[in-house]
Amino acid sequence: MSRPALLFVCLGNICRSPMAEGALRAAADKAGIDVFVDSVGTGSWHIGEPPDPRAQDEMKRHGVSIAGLKGRQINAEDYRRFTHIFALDDDNLEVIRQRAPSDASAEIMLLLDMVEERQGQPVADPYFGGADGFARTWEDVSAAADALVAKFRR
Ligand code: 4NP
Secondary structure (H helix, E strand, C coil): CCCCEEEEEECCCCCHHHHHHHHHHHHHHHHCCCCEEEEEECCCCCCCCCCCHHHHHHHHHCCCCCCCCCCCECCCCHHHHCCEEEECCHHHHHHHHHHCCCCCCCEEEEHHHHCCCCCCCCCCCCCCCCHHHHHHHHHHHHHHHHHHHHHHHC
C-alpha cells in the first residue's frame, strides 16, 4: 500500500479536526508508522487562523501541541491527494460528498465509523460550549487515532 494520506474535516478547522490531526500525529509517531496527515474545514471563516485556544489547551493537557496549525478550507485537489477523508460529523460528511470532483479518489467516511461501537456517531461540535466539550472531543479523536493507527499498522 502506498503511504496513507489522511485528511480530517470539520466545519471551522479550529476545534475538532485540528485536534484529530494532532491526536493522529502523536499516535502515529508513538507507533512508528508513516502517514501524511492534515485537517481542513468545510467553512471559510477561520482560514489562516490557529486552532481555538480551548482546543490548544486540551491538546496540551495530553502532551500534544497544535499551536502551529493554520485553518484551511477543503479544495478539489484534496480529494485526489488524500487516500482517506474523515468527516467529523454528518453535516460535514454531506458537504464533502456534495463537493467531491468527478475524479475524486479518496475514500470518504465518518471518523467514528473507525471506532468499534461508535459507528454512525458524530464528534460533537464543542465550539459553542464549555471546556468539558473539548475534553469529550479529545476522548473521541484519540479513540479514532488509536483505531486508525491499528488499521494502518497492518
Ligand atoms: P470546528 O468548530 O468545526 O470543530 O472547528 C467550529 C468552529 C467555528 C465555528 C463553528 C464550529 N464557527 O461557526 O465559526
